[in-house]
Amino acid sequence: DAKTTQPNSMESNEEEPVHLPCNHSTISGTDYIHWYRQLPSQGPEYVIHGLTSNVNNRMASLAIAEDRKSSTLILHRATLRDAAVYYCIPLDNAGNMLTFGGGTRLMVKP
Amino acid sequence: NAGVTQTPKFQVLKTGQSMTLQCAQDMNHNSMYWYRQDPGMGLRLIYYSASEGTTDKGEVPNGYNVSRLNKREFSLRLESAAPSQTSVYFCASSEWTRHQETQYFGPGTRLLVL
Numbered sequence: 001d002a003k004t005t006q007p008n009s010m011e012s013n014e015e016e017p018v019h020l021p022c023n024h025s026t027i028s029g030t031d032y033i034h035w036y037r038q039l040p041s042q043g044p045e046y047v048i049h050g051l052t053s054n055v056n057n058r059m060a061s062l063a064i065a066e067d068r069k070s071s072t073l074i075l076h077r078a079t080l081r082d083a084a085v086y087y088c089i090p091l092d093n094a095g096n097m098l099t100f101g102g103g104t105r106l107m108v109k110p
Numbered sequence: 111n112a113g114v115t116q117t118p119k120f121q122v123l124k125t126g127q128s129m130t131l132q133c134a135q136d137m138n139h140n141s142m143y144w145y146r147q148d149p150g151m152g153l154r155l156i157y158y159s160a161s162e163g164t165t166d167k168g169e170v171p172n173g174y175n176v177s178r179l180n181k182r183e184f185s186l187r188l189e190s191a192a193p194s195q196t197s198v199y200f201c202a203s204s205e206w207t208r209h210q211e212t213q214y215f216g217p218g219t220r221l222l223v224l
Contacts, residue, residue: 043114
């Protein structure tokens with residue numbers, strides 16, 4: 001399994017964009033990059049995933065480096081509800097086992 | 111759709127007692143999972159079921175058993191609870207989206223073993 005490195009915590013102001021980085025230098029060519037988040041006292045929820053191209057959905061954008069050794073989850077306008085732990089998870093096409101590391105705790109200030 | 115539901119929400123057990131955590135999903139998903147999350151930690155997979163009638167061990171299966179009762183329901187049983195099993199337990203089910211599996215989690219069961 002590819003190892004990931006994420007900052008333990010980050011802070012953002014409300015209504016500002018947030019860029020959450022993830023290093024996954026040992027990722028294989030077939031690993032997708034998944035992002036989940038966990039709001040306080042709730043189960044994790046899927047945010048987005050991608051392979052090579054940048055991806056957008058209603059929750060966020062995912063920017064993947066050309067060498068795929070890192071990616072960045074972008075929240076375009078942070079809200080207080082976005083305060084959560086964000087997990088970056090490489091996942092191969094053959095497996096379906098999510099491995100949750102420490103993640104990044106995002107704090108959003110009003 | 112209720113999504114993934116779990117019962118109970120909270121439970122306190124004494125060491126040695128047994129209990130079953132219930133999980134149900136109404137999304138017609140084939141795969142279901144049980145995770146535990148200890149304070150300040152990420153989730154760890156206990157057991158999973160790729161389809162009705164099959165179950166497999168995850169990363170931390172010792173002390174647990176599971177039953178995939180039907181496509182909707184996947185239960186987790188602690189036969190003899192130990193304080194080390196104090197944790198928050200999450201059930202999940204999954205579907206395939208753009209060639210990848212996306213998991214949907216329940217709200218969790220908070221278990222305290224004294």
